[in-house]
Amino acid sequence: MKKIHLRNTPEDFNGRLETYPHYIIIEHLASWMKPVNYLEIGVRWGDVYNLVNPFAENCYLVDINFLDITYTSNSKKFEMTSDDFFKIINPSLKFDMVFIDGDHSKEQVYKDFINVKDKVIEDGFVILHDTSPCDERMTLPGYSNNCWEAMLDIKQHHRDEWEYITLPFNPGLTLMKKMNINKQLAWK
Secondary structure (H helix, E strand, O other), rough: OOHHOOOOOOOOOOOOOOOOOOOHHHHHHHHHHHHOOOEOOOOOOOHHHHHHHHHHHHHEEEEOOOOOOOOOEEEHHHHHHHHHHHOOOOOOOOOOEEEEOOOOOHHHHHHHHHHHHHHEEEEEEEEOOOOOOOOOOHOOOOOOOOOOHHHHHHHHHHOOOEEEEOOOOOOOEEEEEOOOOOOOOOOO
16 A cells, blocks of 8 residues: 555656645634734745635734735735844734744754744644655755754654644645643643
8 A cells, every 4th residue: 555645746846746735724724713913934925825814813924035916904024034033023922823934944944943932822833834745856955955854853852842743745734733741621
């Protein structure tokens, strides 16, 4: 029997790199959560932003080069690196939902997580993209690169604060929920 992560592996690049549209899962999560403050690092064409925005009170968008798409009045654009964003953002601001899909290096994804982890509310979510590339070609710069390795460090150093699952469709999506390891019921 073919392994799960290989059941829908793209045969060639031809512009189709994802074997399942990750933004559908993120949209569903946003429709359920209705985030007060949503942060997206790496907006690019706005595919995820456009789906999350209708459910979010405030969208904080960080990208080094915003493309010409429509942004609504509840959105604040920060055209800069995520490092610079975290230097200027109000320290008391908390996020319900964060999507990290900017620089695809292991070091920067881990750094983005470290910078945001204390800014996420309890029971809030951090979502990482490109965390389960299907094969070696997907680990090339310009694709997933080595950002999937950041999840290994997160699991090693932060498992007492976060629950997580990596969905193995190419190039992968990791859902992380901020929650003390000894807590199961959100209402307790």
